[in-house]
Amino acid sequence: MNAIIQQRQGRKRHKRKTHDKCYKKCGTISSVKDLRRHLQTAIEIEHATLPPYLTALYSIKEGTNAFSYQTIQSVAMEEMLHMILACNILNAIGGHPAINKKRFVPSYPGYLPHSNNSFIVGLGKFSPEAIDTFLEIELPAQAGAPAQPDHWDTIGQFYEAIEYALCHFDLVTEGGIFTGDKSYQLDENDYYGGGGKLFKVYNLPRAIVAIQEILSQGEGMSDSIFDSDEMFGEEIDIAHYYKFNEIKEGRRYTLNGTPEKPPCGEKVDVDYDEVYNMAPNPSIKNYPEGSPLWQQTNEFNKTYMALLDSIHDAVNGNPDELKRAVPLMFDIKYKAIALMKTPYKDGMTAGPSFEFVK
């Protein structure tokens, strides 16, 4: 990967001046402090995708829908990687990711943080509607679409604004802005199991590679269905939007697949009936306080909070804490599935609500 970073470093140095102009055009990120706030938002966006993805994933009955299961799982894993990469960038410029605060936890149904509020994201079982929402989340930016620090149309445009601001402030700040404590950085030894290698961010080129990794896995390179993992020495993989499109269309893309055409490769089995019939958008408020479902949901939420606490500590100077988060992630899964096996009403089951609890 070092070679890639060096190669991009060269290219990016050359591009810096242009980037700076771009920044000025879209520049509503007004200071380093403001940039940190935007990176905090980036972390919140990455995180906000996880409860919907995990809910759909865990609603799939064991042993069925192998392709869809693997696909959603791989996307969720990559979103977790992106979330931690965004934390690394924020730490690199001296910020402090806030993961376990009340405002960090999204409410469902709702809009993704700081988006243009054009689509609503909820917690639902694996279904055609869920896949449509996922496609909205991962929608690629049109070529030439402007960078958008707020009210973004696509996540790509939001990150582009961040990238420009990183370049700008690193250029105009005496000594640069990458002055964060390096011991706060997480790397491949701390994080594994998803979507590529986590790496430390301590200068602009690495921050840009991190953003490229996030964007290419999510939405694809501007004109291709494939992500850039090949450059990271990994197997060829397609970007999230197109992965979800394969589920929607029930077909794989071939190696010559393009964004314009629907996938025309081999068929995949997608069976929306082999799914726990979870009532959409579960909430602890739906259950009388102290009732069994209330308790079960409360336990789930407490585990979710413990996980956020653990991740918070890990990205605030205690990387080893991430190892301790692993059993909690298993616990989340087991408890979510247990909820989805518990009848609620109208033939539907309860489900994980991912709510903030003290």
Next chain:
Amino acid sequence: MTEKQYDVVVVGSGIAGAVLAKVLTQAGKEVLMLEAGLTAGMALKPEEDYENYQSYLQRFYETTIKATNTPYPEIKDAPSISVLEIQPQTPYETGYMVQLGPLPFGSDCLRAPGGTTLHWLGNVPRMLPNDFQMKTLYDQGVDWPICYDDLMRYYEMAENEIGVAGDVDSQQGPDMSRSNYGPDYVFPMDKIPQSYQDQVWIKSTNGLDVSLYGKTYTVNCISMPQGRNSTPNNDYRYADTVWDPASQSLNLITTDKNYEVVGATWNSYTGERCEGNASCVPICPVQAKYNALKTLKKADESKLDIITKAVASRVLIEPGGTDVAGIMYKAYTDPDSIEYTPHIAKGKIYVLACSAIENAKLLLASNVANSSDQVGRNLMDHLVLLTWGLLPEKGYPYRGPGCTTYIPTFRDGEFRKDFAAWISPIDNWGWSWPTFAPGSDVTNAVINNAMFGKDLRSHLNADVPRQTLLHFECEQAPCADNRITISEKYKDHLDNYRPVIEYDASDYMRKSFKAAKHVSDQIFAANNIEDHTIYSPTEADYVTWDGQGYTFRGAGHIVGTHRMGSSASESVVDKNQRTWDHQNLYLVGCGNMPTLGTSNPTLTMTAMTYQAAESILKQLESNN
């Protein structure tokens, strides 16, 4: 079917075959691999691979009595041994193995793509330097034609390929220290954290003095190196083993990058760390445990042809000569049908890599490589004495892999002149091995004690977490009469021979059981463990020594049926693992081991396979 002449024909896709396929194809050689098992298991495409592996898991979850081969398909055309077939009374012929006795042989292996590494535990301690000189030092068995130092660089290659997680500095014991590994050597990954239960044991066991026949031994507990994914060790600098034509040798090349953790074969992000699923044997659900298919996937596909559902049946010799002319194999379509078509695979060099049992069978069936009359003889295993009891506090077994700590104290010593050495893994799976716990605890409570509801739960909760097991893997000495033979009377579905086994445990091992139990008693006492060990005369492999009865179990370490040696009259292969009788026939696998030592044999066998691969490459290049 195949008329192509390959550089090398390899029979078997277990770890030895996979290492050969990888090393030889990466060195540019054309390789044909024959595998007796089903195509699905080869799983070269991620989706099919995933589905096939899920089917293994499904079978494991759904089967009530879970044995080592339970998850994997039973094939009549290429049967595997089932340990569930083992019966106390010999002779019998009800299973795949014909057991002539006097004792039944209690171990199995797996005939499927990936071989027995699919169900192995993954413990990979190295052998000790003294293990290679049993005759010279202790007047037992034979010496190896090579010594520990000869194998050292190949051990490093094997540890790189398997991806060993462990702590070199803690590998201390008799004949075991930092010097066994070299001054700066580290394993590719950090040790797997030792389990909670291990910590409970270590408190009163580490440093404990035990007495045995008037001598005092200080017991120590150290971490077990294992082929299971953990965090990469930042100081490990080896990338891969590569053939260097200039020096005509295999070398580990270095890198400035960290060790690349190898995840599941279907998704490299699955299984990047051990998740503590605690079902390593018979199947790791996420493939954090190494298996040979991981190595096979790294072979150069363009140079490798694999034929599955191909059961090697005969090694053919040039008429009037001694060179191998081909391997006859029977290709089946339906795995349970008696129909097959015969084919001949042709190469410059042939390698049998299909387990100590199948290699010996194939050689005997072909009447080759046996001028020494050693083929099939010296069958060995670790004879496992189990002792079990209840801890005074909850140790919480099943947290983590099968074994993360072991006691090396009796791996070597003067006593080896008198009785067998042993290694003592501290098992992490309660009484599951001797009593089929925890299932049997439920059955007993419900059926015998009519318990249910809260009573049942609190009973299980009180007992099962306190169950603990210690285990003594005693080194079996080679004996010519412990052997595999073949007979026209016993054939399988495809008219191939079934293994006919004669087997016994000599006094050297029986004395060791007595010693081990004596040590166990002292360790249990120090830990206040309530001993629940029972050895019953009705069990298979129940033996007596000095008025006491002991039941031993097979370890699955099937070794020694075509041993390596320094003379053609006493061994089947030379120190390069080439048969003395045929210049283009190599044997690889545990069958080559002249003695067993106290290590789980896979690591040593893999190291030897690297050495064999190097010899094969040299021979191929010298012929060009």
